[in-house]
Amino acid sequence: MEREQPPLGSARVTSPIAASVTRPRYSGPTPPAGSSSTRSAWRRWRDRFFFVLFFASVVIGILALAALVIDVMTDGLGSLDFSFINSYPSRHAEESGIRAALFGTIWITVGTAAFAIPIGVGTAIFLEEFAPDHWAVRLVQLNIANLAGVPSIIYGILGLALFVQAFALDRSVLAGSLTMTLLVLPIVIIVSQEAIKAVPGEFRDAAFALGANRWQVVKTVVLPQAIPGIMSGIILALSRAVGEAAPMLMISSLVFLTFIPSSPGDRFTVLPVQIFNWVSLPQPGFQAVASAGIIILLAVLLSLNSIAIWIRNRYQTRY
Amino acid sequence: MTGFRASVESRRHARRWVRAEQKVVLVVLVLATLVSVLATVGIIYTLLKESYGFFQVVPVWDFITGTKWAPLFEPQAFGVLPLIAGTLLAAGLAGIVALTLGLGAAIYLSEYAPDRVRRIIKPVLEVLAGIPTVVYGFFALSFVTPLLQSFLPIPVIFNVLSAGIVMGLMIMPMVSTLSEDAMVAVPRELRDAAYALGATRFEVATKVVVPAALPGIVAAFILALSRAIGETLIVTIAAGATPNLTLNPLESIQTMTAYIVQVSLGETPQGTLVFKTIFAVGLLLFLMTLIMNIVGRWVVRRYTERY
Amino acid sequence: MSTRNVTLALGIALIVGIVALGMNEPDTSLLATDSSLSGTIEIDGSSTVFPITQAVAEEFRKVHPGVQVPVGVSGTGGGFKRFVVGETHISNASRSIKPIEIAAAEENGVEFIEIAVGFDGLSVIANPANDFLECLTTDELRAIWEPGSEVDRWSDVRDGLPDSKFRLYGPDTDSGTFDYFTESIVHLEDASRSDYSASSDDNVLIRGVSGDKDALGYFGYAFYSSSPDKLKLIAVDSGSGCIYPSPATINDGTYSPLSRPMFIYVNTAALEREEVVVFLNFYLDNATTLVEEVGYVSLPEAMYDDGRALVSSSFGSLN
Numbered sequence: 001m002e003r004e005q006p007p008l009g010s011a012r013v014t015s016p017i018a019a020s021v022t023r024p025r026y027s028g029p030t031p032p033a034g035s036s037s038t039r040s041a042w043r044r045w046r047d048r049f050f051f052v053l054f055f056a057s058v059v060i061g062i063l064a065l066a067a068l069v070i071d072v073m074t075d076g077l078g079s080l081d082f083s084f085i086n087s088y089p090s091r092h093a094e095e096s097g098i099r100a101a102l103f104g105t106i107w108i109t110v111g112t113a114a115f116a117i118p119i120g121v122g123t124a125i126f127l128e129e130f131a132p133d134h135w136a137v138r139l140v141q142l143n144i145a146n147l148a149g150v151p152s153i154i155y156g157i158l159g160l161a162l163f164v165q166a167f168a169l170d171r172s173v174l175a176g177s178l179t180m181t182l183l184v185l186p187i188v189i190i191v192s193q194e195a196i197k198a199v200p201g202e203f204r205d206a207a208f209a210l211g212a213n214r215w216q217v218v219k220t221v222v223l224p225q226a227i228p229g230i231m232s233g234i235i236l237a238l239s240r241a242v243g244e245a246a247p248m249l250m251i252s253s254l255v256f257l258t259f260i261p262s263s264p265g266d267r268f269t270v271l272p273v274q275i276f277n278w279v280s281l282p283q284p285g286f287q288a289v290a291s292a293g294i295i296i297l298l299a300v301l302l303s304l305n306s307i308a309i310w311i312r313n314r315y316q317t318r319y
Numbered sequence: 320m321t322g323f324r325a326s327v328e329s330r331r332h333a334r335r336w337v338r339a340e341q342k343v344v345l346v347v348l349v350l351a352t353l354v355s356v357l358a359t360v361g362i363i364y365t366l367l368k369e370s371y372g373f374f375q376v377v378p379v380w381d382f383i384t385g386t387k388w389a390p391l392f393e394p395q396a397f398g399v400l401p402l403i404a405g406t407l408l409a410a411g412l413a414g415i416v417a418l419t420l421g422l423g424a425a426i427y428l429s430e431y432a433p434d435r436v437r438r439i440i441k442p443v444l445e446v447l448a449g450i451p452t453v454v455y456g457f458f459a460l461s462f463v464t465p466l467l468q469s470f471l472p473i474p475v476i477f478n479v480l481s482a483g484i485v486m487g488l489m490i491m492p493m494v495s496t497l498s499e500d501a502m503v504a505v506p507r508e509l510r511d512a513a514y515a516l517g518a519t520r521f522e523v524a525t526k527v528v529v530p531a532a533l534p535g536i537v538a539a540f541i542l543a544l545s546r547a548i549g550e551t552l553i554v555t556i557a558a559g560a561t562p563n564l565t566l567n568p569l570e571s572i573q574t575m576t577a578y579i580v581q582v583s584l585g586e587t588p589q590g591t592l593v594f595k596t597i598f599a600v601g602l603l604l605f606l607m608t609l610i611m612n613i614v615g616r617w618v619v620r621r622y623t624e625r626y
Numbered sequence: 627m628s629t630r631n632v633t634l635a636l637g638i639a640l641i642v643g644i645v646a647l648g649m650n651e652p653d654t655s656l657l658a659t660d661s662s663l664s665g666t667i668e669i670d671g672s673s674t675v676f677p678i679t680q681a682v683a684e685e686f687r688k689v690h691p692g693v694q695v696p697v698g699v700s701g702t703g704g705g706f707k708r709f710v711v712g713e714t715h716i717s718n719a720s721r722s723i724k725p726i727e728i729a730a731a732e733e734n735g736v737e738f739i740e741i742a743v744g745f746d747g748l749s750v751i752a753n754p755a756n757d758f759l760e761c762l763t764t765d766e767l768r769a770i771w772e773p774g775s776e777v778d779r780w781s782d783v784r785d786g787l788p789d790s791k792f793r794l795y796g797p798d799t800d801s802g803t804f805d806y807f808t809e810s811i812v813h814l815e816d817a818s819r820s821d822y823s824a825s826s827d828d829n830v831l832i833r834g835v836s837g838d839k840d841a842l843g844y845f846g847y848a849f850y851s852s853s854p855d856k857l858k859l860i861a862v863d864s865g866s867g868c869i870y871p872s873p874a875t876i877n878d879g880t881y882s883p884l885s886r887p888m889f890i891y892v893n894t895a896a897l898e899r900e901e902v903v904v905f906l907n908f909y910l911d912n913a914t915t916l917v918e919e920v921g922y923v924s925l926p927e928a929m930y931d932d933g934r935a936l937v938s939s940s941f942g943s944l945n
Contacts (some may be wrong), residue, residue, distance in 0.1 A: 017422045047519035051431055057423025058440055061495075065447050071462045072454070088370070088687070091680050091920070122351030130345060131352075144355050149612040150605065151549025153576050154362060157601045160583060183372050184359050189355065208429070215341035243451030246551035250583045254827075256680050256697040258687040266666075267696045272453040272552075279457050279556055282832040282853055287461060294454050301449065303640045389820035391799040395775070396820070475793065476837025479824070560830070561823045571823060583827050585704050585800040 020078025034189035072298075076291025084292055088258040089274065093285025096294050101274035104173070105242055105300070106251075108270055112184060112241050117234060119181070121189030126229075127189070128196040130220050148186035156247035164251060174264040176251045183247060184237040191233025195226040195313045229317030235308035239301050245272035273296045366605060369598035378594055382599065388562035389572075390596045391582075400561035402600065405572035409483050409554055410547040412568055415541050416487025422536065429502040430524045435576070442498075448492035458554030459485040462557030464557065473569045480568040486553050490543040497542065501535020502528050505600025534622035541615035545608045551576040575604045665901040668700035671718030672802045673707025673828050674846040675888045677920040678820045679718050682909045685916070687894040689908070701826045703804025706891075712736050714773045715896035719889045720746065720802030720846065721809075737894045741906075741933040741939050743913055745923040746845040747871030748807055748884035755839040758787060759869035761861040764883065767811045770794070770842070775819045794822030795834045795843030801826055807844055808881040831855065847871050848921030876923045888922070894940050898939060906937045 021184030087097025119209055123144075133135040169175040199222050207217040248270045261268045269277075271293065278290035321601070377397045385398015402421065424444065428437050464481040467473055473480070505528050513523045559571030560581055573581075579597050662794055669679055676699050683695040700708065702719045710731040723731075723740070731738060750767070752759055759780070762770075766784060770777050771794075780787035797804040798818060808818050811912045827931070835841040836856035850857050850871075861868035864882050875881035875907035896902045910930045917924040 043519050043522070047521040049519045051427075054423045054427035054431060058427055060544045061424060061444055061488070061491055063442075063445060065443070065450075068450070068454070068458045069464065071458060075461070088684075090684055091677060109338075119354045122348045123355055126345075126348035126352045132347060134391060136448055140352060140356060143359050145616075146609065146612060147355065147359060149545060149608060150362070151546075151551070151576065151608055153549065153551045153579055154366075154601055154605050157579065157597060158358075158362050158365055161369070161598075162361060169530070184354060185358065203559045213337060213341055215344050231345075239449075243449075243453075244906055245451065245453045246580070249551075249580060253584055255697050256676075256683065256699075257694075259694040259696075260685060266694070272451055275453050275457070276552065277554065279460065280454070280833075281829045282836065282856070290457060294457060297451060297454070299640060301451070303636065303638075305449070306636075307638070387820075391824070392773075392816075392818060392820035474838055474840060476833060495697075505724075559823060560825050581798070581826070585798065586703050604745075 012231075015310045024176045038257030044060060048099060068316065072291045072294050073290050074255060074291075076293075076295045078210065079288045079292040080295055082318060086121045089277075093281075093283060093289050096278070096286070096289045098271065098274055098296055100257040100260055101269050101293070102296070103268045104257075106182060107173045107261045107264075107268060108176050108248070109238055109242060111173060111264065113178040113234070113238055115177060115181040116188050116237070118183050119223035120185050120234075120237075121192050121230060124186075124196055125223075126194050129222065144189050145188050148190065151246075152183060152244055153246045153250070155179055156250035156274045158182065159247055160250050171252055171255075171267055173261050173268045176248060176268060176270075177264070179243070179247050179251055180241045183244065184241050187237040187240060188234055191237065192226070192230045195229025195233060198229060213228070228311055232308040232312040235304055235311070239304040239308070242270075243272060243297070243301060245270075246277055248273050249276065271300070322424070344393065366598050366602040368558050369595045370602045373592065373595035373599045377599075386564050388578075395592075397596070399575075399600065399603065401564040402573060402575045402578055403603075404566070405479070405558070405562070406548055406566050406574040406576070406604075407552075408543055408566060408568060408572060409479050409558060409574055410550075411548040412467070412483025412542050413478060413486035413490060413550075414540065417483055417491045417494045417547075418540055421488070421491045421531065421539075422498055424495040425498035425502060426524050426529070429499050430520050430528060440473060444492045444495055447488060448490075450489070451555070452489065452550060452552040455489050456482075456483050456553045459517070459557035460555060471569070475559070477557060477561075477570075477571040478569050479558050479572050482554045482556075482558035483568060485557070486547050486550055489553070490546050493543045493546065494539050497539030498532065498536045501532035501539070505531040505533070517619075518537050532625065534619050538615040538619040541611050541618065545611035545615070548611070549604065549608050551580060555580050575600050579604075651881065658685060661690075662688060663690050663901045663904060664692035665899060666694045666696070667896070667902055667905055668698075668714040669718065670700050670708050670714045671716075671890075672702040672720040672888070673699045673797075673826060674702075674720035674801075674803050674848070674892070675718035676741070676920065677846045677848055678743060678888070678913075678917055679716075679890070680908075682905075682912060683918055685912060686905055686908050687877060690870040690901070690904065695905070695907065699826070701798070701800030702805065703800040703913040704819060704826075709738070709891060710734055710736055711895065713892050715902060717891040719891060721792055721806045722889060723891060735859075738891045739936050741892065741910070741936060742889050742925060743890055743909070743933075744835075744888050744925060745789055745876050746886055747801060747876035747881045747923070748810075748886060748890055749847050749850045749871050750843065750862060750884075751841075751843050752836055752858045752860055752938040753835055753839045753841045754856065755857045756841075759860060761863055764865075767862070768813075769816055771796075771807070771811050773817050773819055790840060792840045792842050793838055794819075795831045795838075796822055797828065797831070797842055797845060798824035798826050803828075803845060806886050807884070808880065830907040842922065846922070847876065851921035860938055863899060873918075873923045891935075892940075897937065897940050903937060907934060909933050910937075 015233045042193065084097045085102065087095060088099050088101055092094045127137065127141060156179065158180070159175060163169045163175035163178050164171055167175075171180075203221050204217050212220070251275060252267065252269050254273070255267060255269060257267065257269050274295065275290050275293040277294060278286045339417075343408065355622055380398055382399050384400065385396065386400050387396035387398050389396040393431045430439065432440065458477075459481045463485055464476060466479070469480055509527050509531060510523055513527045518526070555577040558574065558577065560573050560577060561571040561573045562578070565600045579600055582597055584595065636652045648804055669683070676697065679697050683697050686693070686695060698705070702721055703719045705714065705719065706723060706727045708714045710727055711734050750762060762783075769775065770783060775782060776871070778791050779789055781789040782793055796807070796818075804818070805816065809815055814816065823831070825834075828845045831843055831845050832849055832853055836853065850859060859870055861870045862881070862884060869875055869881045871881045871884070876885045879885055892902070892906065910933050913930055914924040914927070
């Protein structure tokens with residue numbers, strides 16, 4: 001990318017802000033074709049060598065991803081048909097299906113959304129719009145950042161001790177949803193805060209100037225602008241919940257189910273746990289079944305993520 | 320009342336409702352915020368309460384320094400070092416893989432890659448981070464282990480090397496993205512100056528950018544390691560269930576997370592000592608990851624140069 | 627159409643498709659289905675007996691789709707811990723109930739009946755690549771497995787065997803298989819060395835042994851017969867020669883001391899419910915076929931008649 005140099009002696013000065021806006025992301029100029037000394041040649045050779053090496057890192061990552069996808073596809077596509085989606089698990093690999101797991105996942109996701117959205121968005125609104133600059137508030141913010149980094153199995157332990165045992169909810173969909181809510185809550189809060197922060201101050205100022213109080217400003221101006229960002233963030237958080245196995249493994253445990261939940265008090269299983277179950281079975285047919293389950297899981301995640309990205313792109317207004 | 324007076328009254332009335340609405344909403348929002356506080360309180364309280372009961376029976380010193388972990392057998396042994404060793408071994412292997420690949424990718428993306436290439440590659444690497452861990456576990460067991468066994472003398476199917484490599488792939492995007500963010504934040508003037516002196520891209524990368532971005536890179540590495548330590552499914556599926564105090568990656572081990580899964584699947588009842596081991600090990604895991612996360616963030620804050 | 631819109635359309639189509647499938651219950655059975663029965667029967671316990679109960683639950687669902695029968699795999703011990711406090715209605719067990727568990731049941735007011743469902747020959751397994759070991763005496767087994775045992779080379783077990791290390795695989799302490807093996811071989815309850823790959827999931831053990839050429843392990847016979855090409859059966863000599871477990875030797879008891887009956891324990895309070903009685907009768911009617919299919923040895927018909935009589939005499943109002 002050539003850099004424009006103002007002609008020497010020119011009276012016009014290019015503004016630094018304008019310059020940085022017109023120029024895209026920095027990409028360095030090619031190293032100068034220098035002297036023919038061996039030292040310079042060695043340095044150029046080294047540059048090219050490491051370029052290959054660094055590029056190889058990227059290539060290895062992409063190749064690994066490709067290997068994973070191909071491995072799963074070759075193992076699983078053969079078993080993927082309507083009866084697979086529609087059947088319950090079975091002792092026979094050919095008759096096994098993910099119906100119970102798929103609906104368990106749907107129940108858990110809906111349940112998690114039902115709890116996590118009001119609590120998470122509410123917290124974000126409070127922290128961004130209403131909270132004073134107080135050490136307690138900063139502590140709460142720090143606490144949320146820490147919670148985001150807690151391993152998922154700790155949430156499983158908490159859910160087991162608190163919801164399954166102390167609240168006596170047993171290994172039910174409700175206990176699972178509450179556990180997942182705690183897991184995704186930090187993510188929902190953080191993305192909602194980002195979306196709310198992105199609404200420019202001018203909109204708020206205008207509303208205040210018209211005499212609105214803080215809540216009116218939030219309700220009528222900030223939230224409607226922030227909703228696409230919040231929604232796409234929530235969907236991404238939920239897609240994380242869909243793929244999480246460790247806490248669900250502890251709540252639902254490995255149980256053979258031939259039914260789908262019909263109430264929040266029923267036992268359940270979810271896609272990742274069912275896949276984990278099949279992966280552990282040594283009979284060869286079950287590897288294919290596990291792969292087919294993985295394909296379904298990846299398809300669900302892909303569609304969730306694409307919906308989130310679509311929402312973000314479609315509704316994002318640039319200020 | 321009619322006319323002007325009525326409209327003023329009705330506006331005053333409306334304002335009162337609006338103020339009341341705000342008060343109610345504020346209460347609701349504060350309650351929502353408290354949930355996140357309660358979550359942390361809940362985690363700490365649960366872990367501490369049961370662990371306290373555990374440490375009444377098993378002295379903390381024996382727990383931390385004991386080299387034999389056999390809570391499910393007679394005679395019981397509660398030395399947690401084998402689990403820590405397994406966890407650190409797996410996370411260490413993952414860290415080596417992630418740091419090499421992640422930093423290499425980050426340098427490539429920030430210093431060498433043209434914009435078009437970068438825009439395509441970044442999302443693809445993000446996909447690696449989004450794949451569920453159970454899929455990685457399956458991949459480790461069904462693809463990576465047989466592959467490794469074809470040219471390395473690995474006697475067992477469940478081994479740390481396989482799990483460690485796959486975990487490294489999983490956290491590589493984290494190292495790559497965070498490092499790249501740190502590198503892109505290095506001001507162009509520093510690079511320009513180096514290029515003006517005739518430096519190659521490699522020299523600019525290694526002598527200017529990486530040292531300037533080092534706090535961010537170190538923090539990225541620490542955070543990725545913390546993620547690897549907390550990882551459950553990959554090690555449960557592929558690394559084994561044998562508590563083993565070893566540094567040999569070709570053996571079966573058991574990590575802290577895999578142990579917690581093993582015990583909780585076996586339906587141990589409340590109140591027993593074995594049940595409490597879940598919390599003691601969980602507490603250790605929580606503290607380890609918490610400290611690492613705090614240190615990672617502190618490194619960035621303390622050492623990042625503001626230009 | 628842009629790629630984004632296409633992916634969005636696919637994502638929504640996927641979700642709509644899944645919901646549509648949910649409305650449609652699979653009708654996999656050719657038998658007449660009776661949807662009048664409903665209810666939930668909680669079953670948990672032994673992983674050895676699990677394949678039988680799983681098969682029964684699966685077939686039962688085809689005839690009575692309204693009854694939900696979740697089957698857990700917590701291990702014989704774990705299953706009893708839930709059973710004695712009334713959390714489960716039926717408990718699978720690969721050993722008979724211990725006095726301490728009977729006392730706990732009494733304490734909690736739980737009355738139960740014991741029904742035998744089949745025979746298992748607890749099998750000692752090695753890797754097919756192992757070509758030097760055909761038979762082990764019970765003394766040798768005890769020397770290998772007793773607590774504190776340091777034996778880790780074949781040559782320590784018997785002269786003439788190679789001087790190489792072996793690795794042990796076996797069930798963990800919640801397993802009835804573990805209890806039975808330690809009782810019969812080590813002659814002391816729950817007494818075993820602890821430095822082996824322990825798993826409550828027999829399938830994990832199968833995979834472990836089949837992937838490790840220096841492996842030695844033990845688990846239920848059905849797990850061997852599900853993957854005979856991956857595993858090598860080791861004969862056991864208890865004083866009258868090396869006997870391999872097989873349907874014949876298990877049935878007539880010549881494979882000793884490791885032949886054992888498998889049980890289900892039923893909470894008599896649950897027998898008040900019609901669906902439980904129907905389920906149990908279904909279990910006993912189909913036991914012969916399903917037990918054989920799973921890989922165990924079925925009981926003489928007379929013993930199943932005893933079980934049926936026990937069920938009908940134990941439930942109160944319904945007949």
